Amino acid sequence: MSSYSSSARFDEARRVAIFGGTHGNEMSGVTLVNLWVKNGSEIQRKMVDTKPFITNPRAVEKCTRYVDTDLNRAFTPENLSALGEGDLPYEVQRAQEINRIFGPKGSPEAYDVIFDLHNTTSNMGCTLILESSKDYFNLQMMNYIKVTALRSYFCCVNIVLCDWFIAGLEVGPQPQGVLRSNIFEAMRVILKHALDFIELFNEGRTGVEFPTCTVEVFRVLERIDYPRDANGNIIAMVHPNLQDGDWEPLNPGDPMFLTFDGKTLHYQGSGTIYPTFINEAAYYEKQQAFVTTRRETLVASAIRKA
Amino acid sequence: MSSYSSSARFDEARRVAIFGGTHGNEMSGVTLVNLWVKNGSEIQRKMVDTKPFITNPRAVEKCTRYVDTDLNRAFTPENLSALGEGDLPYEVQRAQEINRIFGPKGSPEAYDVIFDLHNTTSNMGCTLILESSKDYFNLQMMNYIKVTALRSYFCCVNIVLCDWFIAGLEVGPQPQGVLRSNIFEAMRVILKHALDFIELFNEGRTGVEFPTCTVEVFRVLERIDYPRDANGNIIAMVHPNLQDGDWEPLNPGDPMFLTFDGKTLHYQGSGTIYPTFINEAAYYEKQQAFVTTRRETLVASAIRKA
Numbered sequence: 258m259s260s261y262s263s264s265a266r267f268d269e270a271r272r273v274a275i276f277g278g279t280h281g282n283e284m285s286g287v288t289l290v291n292l293w294v295k296n297g298s299e300i301q302r303k304m305v306d307t308k309p310f311i312t313n314p315r316a317v318e319k320c321t322r323y324v325d326t327d328l329n330r331a332f333t334p335e336n337l338s339a340l341g342e343g344d345l346p347y348e349v350q351r352a353q354e355i356n357r358i359f360g361p362k363g364s365p366e367a368y369d370v371i372f373d374l375h376n377t378t379s380n381m382g383c384t385l386i387l388e389s390s391k392d393y394f395n396l397q398m399m400n401y402i403k404v405t406a407l408r409s410y411f412c413c414v415n416i417v418l419c420d421w422f423i424a425g426l427e428v429g430p431q432p433q434g435v436l437r438s439n440i441f442e443a444m445r446v447i448l449k450h451a452l453d454f455i456e457l458f459n460e461g462r463t464g465v466e467f468p469t470c471t472v473e474v475f476r477v478l479e480r481i482d483y484p485r486d487a488n489g490n491i492i493a494m495v496h497p498n499l500q501d502g503d504w505e506p507l508n509p510g511d512p513m514f515l516t517f518d519g520k521t522l523h524y525q526g527s528g529t530i531y532p533t534f535i536n537e538a539a540y541y542e543k544q545q546a547f548v549t550t551r552r553e554t555l556v557a558s559a560i561r562k563a
Numbered sequence: 564m565s566s567y568s569s570s571a572r573f574d575e576a577r578r579v580a581i582f583g584g585t586h587g588n589e590m591s592g593v594t595l596v597n598l599w600v601k602n603g604s605e606i607q608r609k610m611v612d613t614k615p616f617i618t619n620p621r622a623v624e625k626c627t628r629y630v631d632t633d634l635n636r637a638f639t640p641e642n643l644s645a646l647g648e649g650d651l652p653y654e655v656q657r658a659q660e661i662n663r664i665f666g667p668k669g670s671p672e673a674y675d676v677i678f679d680l681h682n683t684t685s686n687m688g689c690t691l692i693l694e695s696s697k698d699y700f701n702l703q704m705m706n707y708i709k710v711t712a713l714r715s716y717f718c719c720v721n722i723v724l725c726d727w728f729i730a731g732l733e734v735g736p737q738p739q740g741v742l743r744s745n746i747f748e749a750m751r752v753i754l755k756h757a758l759d760f761i762e763l764f765n766e767g768r769t770g771v772e773f774p775t776c777t778v779e780v781f782r783v784l785e786r787i788d789y790p791r792d793a794n795g796n797i798i799a800m801v802h803p804n805l806q807d808g809d810w811e812p813l814n815p816g817d818p819m820f821l822t823f824d825g826k827t828l829h830y831q832g833s834g835t836i837y838p839t840f841i842n843e844a845a846y847y848e849k850q851q852a853f854v855t856t857r858r859e860t861l862v863a864s865a866i867r868k869a
Contacts, residue, residue, distance in 0.1 A: 292823055320847070321627075378738040432684040432738035434844035438800040438821050494744040515744050517598055538740035541626070 264466045264559035265393050269459045270369035274359050275300065275309045275448065277374045279328050280539070281316025282433040285444045286374025286426075300448065302456035308368075312355055315347060320434050322539055323348055329373075332356065370394075370424065370455060374444060377429035378538040379547075380501040383443050386425030390474070394458075395424055396557035397467045401454040402447055424451070430501070433538055461562035469559045475504065475531055475550035483546045484514055484522060492516055495536045495546055503533045507549075514546070570772045570865035571699050575765045576675035580665050581606065581615045581754065583680045585634050586845070587622025588739040591750045592680025592732075606754065608762035614674075618661055621653060626740050628845055629654055635679075638662065676700075676730065676761060680750060683735035684844040685853075686807040689749050692731030696780070700764075701730050702863035703773045707760040708753055730757070736807075739844055767868030775865045781810065781837055781856035789852045790820055790828060798822055801842045801852055809839045813855075820852070 277290025293300050293309035300307045311317055315324045325346035336349045337356050345353075359368045377384075385399050426447060431440045458467070484493040493514035499507065506529045507513070514522040524530075530549040534540060537547075583596025599606050599615035606613045617623055619634045631652035642655045643662050651659075665674045683690075691705050732753060737746045764773070790799040799820035805813065812835045813819070820828040830836075836855040840846060843853075 288823070378741055430738075432736075432844050433740065434847060435684055435738075435842055436800050437806060437842065438803045439806070441800060494742050494747060497744045500743060500745070517594070536741055536743065538738050541740060 264469075264561045266563040267394050267458075267560055268369070268563050269304070269461075270394070270455045271304070271306055271459070272368045272370075273305050273307045273452070273455060274368045274371045275307060275374065276312045276371060277309065278311040278313050278317040279373055280322045280375060281313050281318070282320050282322055283374070283376035283431075284434065284436040285376050285428060285431065285441045287311070287317050288436055288441065289374065289445060289448070300452060302452055302459075304459040305452060305455050307452065310355075310359075312373075313348065313351060322433070325349075328352060332362075337362070372448065372451065373425045374448075375425060375427045376431045376433075376440065377427050377534065378432055379503050379533065379535050380430045381427055381503045381533055382429070383447055384427040384533075385447075386427060387474075390476075390553075390555050393558045393560050396472050396555060397470065397560050398424070398451055398454045400470045400472050400557060401457075401467070402450040403472075405450050405453075458560075458562060466559050466561035470557050472555050472557055474553050474555050475533065476553050478530065478549045478551060480543075480545045480548050481532075482544045483541075484516065491541075493520075493522060496521060499532065499547075500536060503535050503547075504531055506530070507532050570775075570867045572869040573700050573764075573866055574675070574869050575610070575767075576700070576761045577610070577612055577765070578674045578676075579611050579613045579758070579761060580674045580677045581613060581680065582618045582677060583615065584617040584619050584623040585679055586628045586681060587619050587624070588626050588628055589680070589682035589737075590740065590742040591682050591734060591737065591747045593617070593623050594742055594747065595680065595751060595754070606758060608758055608765075610765040611758060611761050613758065616661075616665075618679075619654065619657060628739070631655075634658060638668075643668070678754065678757065679731045680754075681731060681733045682737045682739075682746065683733050683840065684738055685809050685839065685841050686736045687733055687809045687839055688735070689753055690733040690839075691753075692733060693780075696782075696859075696861050699864045699866050702778050702861060703776065703866050704730070704757055704760045706776045706778050706863060707763075707773070708756040709778075711756050711759075764866075764868060772865050772867035776863050778861050778863055780859050780861050781839065782859050784836065784855045784857055786849075786851045786854050787838075788850045789847075790822065799826075799828060802827060805838065805853075806842060809841050809853075810837055812836070813838050 275290060275293065277286035281287065290309040290311055297307065297309060300309065313323065313328045316322060326348045328348040328351060331348045331352040336352055339345055339349060342350065356362060359371060361367065387395050426444065428440050428444045431437050483491040486492050493516040496512040496515045498512045507524050508529050509524060509526055511524045512521045513524045516522065531552055532547040532549055534545070535547040581596060581599065583592035587593065596615040596617055600617070603613065603615060606615065619629065621630045622628065632654045634654040634657060637654045637658040642658055645651055645655060648656065662668060665677060667673060693701050732750065734746050734750045737743050789797040792798050799822040802818040802821045804818045813830050814835050815830055815832055817830045818827045819830045822828065837858060838853040838855055840851070841853040
């Protein structure tokens with residue numbers, strides 16, 4: 258999709274999908290996509306064909322994260338080529354179906370941009386999740402969103418398991434199954450600016466380029482589990498000093514966990530890290546109390562329309 | 564259990580149960596009860612036999628509110644006398660089992676005090692839920708807890724569907740499936756003081772009484788649903804001015820909901836109310852955005868040991 262001269266060149270991003278309900282109890286995306294399926298005027302742009310889509314309707318119906326398995330982890334090559342139709346887990350069937358509609362992955366027919374809307378119970382504010390630090394189109398889009406509209410905004414370079422041209426969006430804190438107006442509006446505003454960026458890019462008159470820019474990101478380092486006893490039972494909670502402190506520096510010696518019998522466990526690492534996804538409800542089953550990140554400044558090459 | 568002279572007389576409260584996991588994704592109660600099942604020294608008192616008990620183990624296992632039906636609504640006379648054993652919904656079977664162990668309801672063998680530990684996603688702080696404004700033992704216990712230890716503490720006279728001598732405890736805000744240390748510690752402290760009160764009452768040397776006191780309570784008035792369209796779909800969110808404002812006065816004309824297209828809907832009632840359970844995750848399926856209450860001051864008669 259890209260080729261280089263002085264600026265990276267991208268084809269127009271004509272076909273854009275907005276996924277809601279990949280996790281059926283993350284209500285901002287579910288509600289926004291349901292609204293837009295009924296009336297899409299808000300997400301239409303002249304030069305963009307935008308398709309809002311509920312990805313896991315059964316989980317949405319039950320207001321649960323998933324039915325059989327996490328859809329967000331189901332887009333593996335093995336799953337996408339698995340045979341068995343009705344015998345496969347629901348979300349594997351659904352991943353195949355979504356891949357047929359919006360992919361196939363890596364093919365020329367695939368959608369140009371896919372936004373996947375998520376909520377988190379962590380105090381993460383607005384987070385855009387990227388797969389690659391070389392993804393200049395998305396980096397430029399982030400920069401546009403950040404500069405244009407949002408002040409309390411963080412972006413996070415994270416690993417997403419779909420290798421589409423996909424942008425994950427996480428907004429929180431919001432409990433599962435709850436719709437909070439502030440979180441709903443934050444997600445809506447980000448989507449508006451993202452679509453405006455794509456429209457502006459597509460309009461790209463001769464010579465118009467998005468110049469080289471720097472973008473502050475958080476690169477995921479590792480996943481930290483809750484402290485456990487010999488039987489695997491959790492024996493501590495996120496420390497009150499760390500709770501809700503997503504994106505804040507955690508320095509060696511800082512409190513990290515509080516055991517049920519009142520002992521503070523400290524961060525023993527050698528340097529400053531920036532925890533996030535702190536105490537996310539859905540990650541207990543993934544044995545993950547938070548993820549650590551480090552701050553980086555990326556340079557996004559100038560881009561222009563091919 | 565009570566008889567009157569100058570002060571109401573109650574028998575000793577020897578047998579106390581602490582229920583956790585009545586809703587399997589409310590993690591403070593689940594975690595505390597699981598800890599106390601392993602090591603109950605913290606909840607033992609000389610003159611009290613305290614039994615910690617996970618009421619809905621299958622829901623706890625799945626980290627879900629319930630499996631077949633809400634256990635907290637399952638203790639009806641119809642359910643408790645229903646025949647069919649294994650064919651009954653899981654929580655109805657479980658209600659019968661719990662009634663056999665801790666009841667039967669209204670019988671002399673029933674436990675004296677039962678604490679039922681709950682979390683809410685609403686910003687309710689600590690809330691004790693009573694069935695009756697004539698329940699002087701529990702009112703005195705609340706007064707003791709409030710005066711002894713807690714500053715930011717509210718109590719709420721609410722309808723509970725078990726007509727045992729039961730005290731519901733709600734602490735929030737905490738997302739479902741998440742354990743927050745501040746909420747965990749608040750619940751633990753309330754339980755400590757509740758058990759101290761019972762011990763103090765049981766010790767009751769001749770002539771020792773808990774004198775008449777006044778207790779501020781919130782009496783539940785009605786349940787308010789989200790605004791909906793003709794098809795029953797929700798069309799508005801709790802207004803940002805009301806969100807997290809549990810126990811704060813809502814006056815005629817105050818913002819109440821915000822529609823998805825940006826219109827503010829105002830409270831149209833004739834007098835001040837005090838909303839609570841605002842935007843509780845589990846109440847979407849009960850079509851309830853919040854409950855309204857009014858403030859009252861109750862007089863709790865003096866009590867002493869019979």
